Amino acid sequence: MSFLNTILLGGIAALAIPLLIHIFNKRRFRTVHWGAMHLLAPILKKNNRRIRIEELLLLLLRIAIPVLLALCLARPVLTGVKKFEGDEKTSTVFVLDDSFSMQDGTAARSNFSRARDEVIATIKALRDGSDASVLLMGGSPQGLAPEPTHDLEDLTADLRGAAGDAGPAAVAAGVLSARAEFDKMSHGAREVVFVSDFQRRDWEGSAAAARRGALDALNEMPISPNLTLFHIGGGSGENVAVEKVEVSSLVLGVGQKFTLRADLANHGDSAHPDLMVFFEVDGEEKRSSQVSLAAGGRAQVLFTHTFDTPGSHFVEVSTDADALKGDNRFAAAFTVWDRVPVLLVDGAPSDRPMAGETDFLQIALQPFRSANPSLNDLVSSTVVRPDALREEHLNGASVVVLANVPRLHGHQIEWLGRFVETGGGLLVFPGDAIDTGWYNNEFFAAAKGLLPRQYTDLAAPGQSSPARLVDRSFDHPALAFFNDPRNGALSGAEFTSHYRIGLAPDMREAAAAAVAPTAPLRFDSGDPFFVERPHGEGRVLQFAAPADADWSNLPTQPTFLPLAQRLVTYLASRVEPPRNVSTGEKLVALLPPELIGGEAVFEDPAGSRHTVPVRAVGPRASAEFAGTRKPGIYTLVPPGDGAARQHFAVNLDRAESDLEALTEKEVRVLSNDMGASYVTSFDEYQNLDRERRYGIEFWRPLLIALVAFLFLELLYQQWIGRTRPART
Secondary structure, three states: OEEOOHHHHHHHHHHHHHHHHHHHHHOOOOOOOOOOHHHHHHHHHHHHHHHHHHHHHHHHHHHHHHHHHHHHHHOEEEOOOOOOOOOOOOEEEEEEOOEHHHHOEOOOOEHHHHHHHHHHHHHHOOOOOOEEEEEEOEOOOEEOOOOOEOOHHHHHHHHHOOOOOEOOEOHHHHHHHHHHHHOOOOOOOEEEEEEEOOEHHHHOOHHHHHHHHHHHHHHOOOOOOEEEEEEOOOOOOOOEEEEEEEEOOOOEEOOOEEEEEEEEEEOOOOOEEEEEEEEEEOOEEEEEEEEEEOOOOEEEEEEEEEOOOOEEEEEEEEEOOOOOHHHOEEEEEEEEEOOEEEEEEEOOOOOOOOOOOOHHHHHHHOHHHHHOOOOOOOEEEEEEOHHHOOHHHHHOOOEEEEEOOOOOOOOHHHHHHHHHHOOOEEEEEOOOOOOHHHHHHHHHOOOOOOOOOEEEEEEOOOOOOOEEEOOOOOOOOOOHHHHOHHHOOHHHOEEOOEEEEEOOHHHHHHHHOOOOOEEEEEEOOOOEEEEEEEEOOEEEEEEOOOOOOOOEOHHHOOOHHHHHHHHHHHHHHOOOOOOEEEOOOOEEEEEOHHHOOOEEEEEOOOOOEEEEEEEEEOOEEEEEEOOOOOOEEEEEEOOOOOOOOEEEEEEOOHHHHOOOEOOHHHHHHHHHHHOOEEEOOHHHHHHHHHHOOOOEEOHHHHHHHHHHHHHHHHHHHHHHHHHOOOOO
């Protein structure tokens, strides 16, 4: 036996009320002896025995009434009474795998189609009055209907329209969602049915640990539901996927030729010696290429392109190798810039050539214009002195560079903070003119300011043993360019002096609560060359050495130009929210502030339009859309002529492309570990349902007994009142 409302069992304590009343009434009477008492002793002894029995029975009746009431409110459930299929209403949650791998199957129909039909048949077999819920667990679990429903006809109609092509099956999240569904369901007989192809990656490894924790939460419910694993197996196992698409530049500019690399993988046992791969730009096919893809092999395809117009664009690489179309196409969306505006704040300008703090940076960021003023570069830089820095300078910039700026004044910190918080990038270079006390106290501000870390002290290795940068395999997007030895080695630069970046002892506790910066590049001494930390929607890079050649020969090295270019374009590329996401992730678009309060429209890959509100996010406007369960190109259509269209690429998680599933034996072992039953068809499920013991709530009989005890107590009290002799 278990109870749905265990806490109400505390009402049983009310049985003490009639017991205390009985004891109190018994102590009210006082025995008075008189002379002829001994003549009545035998009669009194007989009557007192009868009276005590009657009072005890009445007391038991009165005690039983609050006990029955408490049990009735607690809703007891018997779980050991056998009820055959059709005899008991049930609450059932179907957790249906609609991930991409379920599109595998036979030529006649996919595994998802079969799974959908099996769930529909099972729902139809539920007894009238039962309630049910269907959760789709691909990507992030969501209910097919807003709430569990008793209208099983409508539920099956909704299920017929479902199509499986979502991200990886989120099993643990599906278990927790099922638990939440039971809080809104009405019957004591409960069951969770997992319908899946049991793709290996979704059920093993880290997914298994998360699933076990979720099952513990499910089993802690007052009434633990029965679990059933419905194995939808079978399929070709053949699948070719375009795994990813990468472009050679972090930021693309008008007229800038770029290279696109597409990686392909064959997860099947059949070779594709003449596989055609197609390259499309803004929905128009541009060119194609032919590759040979061995069984279980991988290949790369390169395409080049140049955009003639700025704004939002998208590219797609596709192949037609198999029937699983979802991963045969990979899309990428990005903004093509006509220029990347960079503001250089020179703390020590000079009239002498290459003597100013930003002179080397200007040449590195604008190499073509520096050689010939009539030529254009993607990066457009403007130089100002610190005392001339105004907020309007920041409004027109994507990236700001502080080069050996002694300190900022007045509202400059406030302006710069707002600039970074709304997505701008900031690079901070030290030098011999900076006021380290001001930087550490005001700019770092106990880890609450813009500066990621403090400048602790000055390291001076000297000319005889200069410090060098450590070359290694870089994960940072701005440094990955140098993983190819043909692009030069950063270790060629020598530093005769640099600041150490860290924390003073009294600041370590305060900084522990803030986001810790990363150090993507270090000196051979282990000291960071620069650290990076997000601040709002933007990022700050803090360097240990100046941008000029006073303390190092880095600005004179061939690697300085690509390093400066990639650091700046890396920060500029983060001005906007991500335009390339996986299925199930939210799309976020930034819009002009004058559109706040209006509406924007997101158009999905099928052409359906979804209206969303435009809300204020700081000083800017933002539109968000979360309905991205399908892969493809989504387009934001802003209201009026206030902003241009923006494209977003939504791709399937390519981990779904490996169709390897658990074997039947492994799924049976899994079902034992989960304490679940195992079936592979509707007929097997029906047989299991006939044999399974359902739980039966029996609060109704208790309610009937409670009412009966109330009448019985009243009648019994009146009866003993009429038959009992007067108390002597």
